[in-house]
Amino acid sequence: MSNSATDHATIPQTVWAARGRHPGPGAEDVVRRTLERRRESGSIDDFAEPPAPDASPERVFEARWRAGGTVTVRARLTLVPRADRPEGQEWTLVAEAERPWDETWPSPATLFWPEDGPADGADGDWDHHPTVAGPRSGRVNPLPDDDRETRRRLKEAARESWCAHVVVHEAMTPGEQGRLPLARLLPPGLRHRVMEHRAAPQQFRAVNWALKDLGVEVPRGGAVLLPPDPAPGGYDAREHSVRTVFLDGSEPAELVAALRHFLAVPRPMPRGMREALADLRENWTLTTLQEELERQRELVTMYAGALEAMTRSRDLYREAAEQAHQALAALREAPSPAALPQQQRSGARTPAALQQLTRTFERLRFPAKGPRPAPSPDAPSPGAPAGGAGGPGIPDEPDIPEVPGAESADGTDSTGAAQRR
Template sequence: MSNSATDRATIPQTLWAARGRHPGPAAEDVVRRTLGRHKESGDIDDFAEPPAPDDSPERTFEARWRAGGTVTVRARLTLVPRAGRPEGQEWTLVAEAERPWDDAWPSPATLFWPEAGPAESAEGAWDHHPTIAGLRFRQANALPEDDKETRRRLKDAARESWCVHVVVHEAMTPGEQGRLPLARLLPPGLRHRVMEHRAAPQQFRAVNWALKDLGVEVPRGGAVLLPPDPAPEDYDGREHSVRTVFLDGAEPTGLVAALRHFVALPRPLPRGAEEALTDLRENWTLTTLQEELERQRELVAMYADALEAMTKSRDLYREAAEQAHQALAALRDAPAPLPQQQRSGARTPAALQQLTRTFERLRLTAKGPRPAPAPDGPPTAPGAPGTDGAGAMEPG
């Protein structure tokens, strides 16, 4: 696993991002119905479905709401059919707030997707991991019994940086409450950005063997967060290890603290997230009247700057052209050149020098600043006498 930073931009603290997979054939219908219900209830201010190009299989949905009643949030969900699969769509969801994200705010996932409903129904099957089969956001995903398969799964999970992967070890076989996923006990803003991997009591050694390559280990009866890839320079896995996690239905305070610390790290944006965020910012269609007015003002200012630059360029070219015409006129009025033998040491006519300088300015106007011209002066006459006295007369 890479431990060095990359050139990717860091995750803004105003951003909430996740991606997953809906295995059914009608994901867009589920999203439309869910957004419609939330608009009727007032949970969101409005939503839209921007038209897609005729040859694009993607479907895009936008929604805006006010988190905490005052903070505007803009969100965009994109559905893409799975390559080579007759059914199922992968989804990407990015939401950006006007100020740093508060994990007490509602999860954007539950404003586009239904939070309740049977897990395998069309209304509730949206929470599958996009690339690793068998993983779901709202479940305690049991690690495979095969040690090598466990190692492979955790390695694959570590490369997936859209969500936070947590490995929880059961110190003893839990009761009914303990078998429920911990995600239901997390703050809403963290709930659908965390993937829980559950290790049975007898898997303690096997899971730490699998985690060895990642540089972390899970305490017995505790939990550990898989490190990001690439990890920040000052990353310390011990800060994201929880010694004890009680599986009795109580709030896992230690795990919540570790998760909050983790998501606040200056981590690089996941692959594809930067493009999704840029698309949200630059191609947003669900604008208010005030936002549209401000956008038109920005366009007017941009066009005014461009027009001013064009006008300045035109004036520069006009001035240079006038100087060129003056130089040509002066050259026409100059006397005829002398025969070759009579002008071997003559200087270049002043009109020709002026014309040359004018055309040089014309050439450099568009390319950049003109270098300073060399000083004009007569060339050194060849064969000038020296000072060594070679021409002195000899005494008679």
């Protein structure tokens, strides 16, 4: 048995849910005729048959009534053809009331399906277990004689079940009253939510061997409720065991108390129930004028909120766009690099490597000139003519050391001057 719930949503106490199988043909006709009779008798206020989705084999029926004369109940039944057989349909039924479900209210199943009786004939053959062959709700279901078959049936019945499965052991062979199903002694709201499995007196050991995997056992002459799969946290199987069940036609008070406690425990929704409940709430079509008006008001409120949110977003985008335009305009009005002074631009753009090269050449030029020698006593005054090697009136040219690559005053280097000489 799995202890982890795949769906953590619990079953609301306002919900009554069941599922089953109709083995014969024409299940939708049976439901339609039954709902028409219930509407004529006043058991329900109205019913509808919404159109199914395109290319869908499903058939959907909706009904509403007032439980106890004041509490509105909405219910939705869905018929789905069985894939493995040409005839027969599986059905799911979900009903939701305006307040927690009262066990004294009528069973929703008896409002969509005909009640058990000789007059119903084949129309009353609708309460089979949806997946396990043999068991039916509201009936006594004897366990098979084969031990392995008993084990398989109980395990499959408990897996993802929408109803409560109770195993009753007969301490001795009961009389005529004891052979009747216990479901007829249950309150109307509990009927069709319970499936009874009956073990004969000689099957006591075999049935407890079959229940071993589920972690429970049935007392001799008593009853036990199979734990749900998946089981809720903190589930105690001992609270759902009854020591003695008298099969004499009297009301099984202890069993009824255990069933109430079992159905009141917050349990995870089994597979398929969450989708069925969502269809009931979201795709409901059988509305009154007041409900339709209230629905339209809710839509108006929702659309008004959406429009207000869009307006706020538009204002925010507009403000952001204005700020972006202001920033762009300020950037365009800022002075560009072309408007700066020429000297500043050239100085700013002079590479550091070029400046270093210029300083290097300057250091090479100044040492080339050297200090002038002091005049000798024999030398004439600067203004007097004197002869020399350079000719009359022309002073001798001082010896200037030649520096390779150094530039002379007239723009030529010393190497070029020597070559011209």
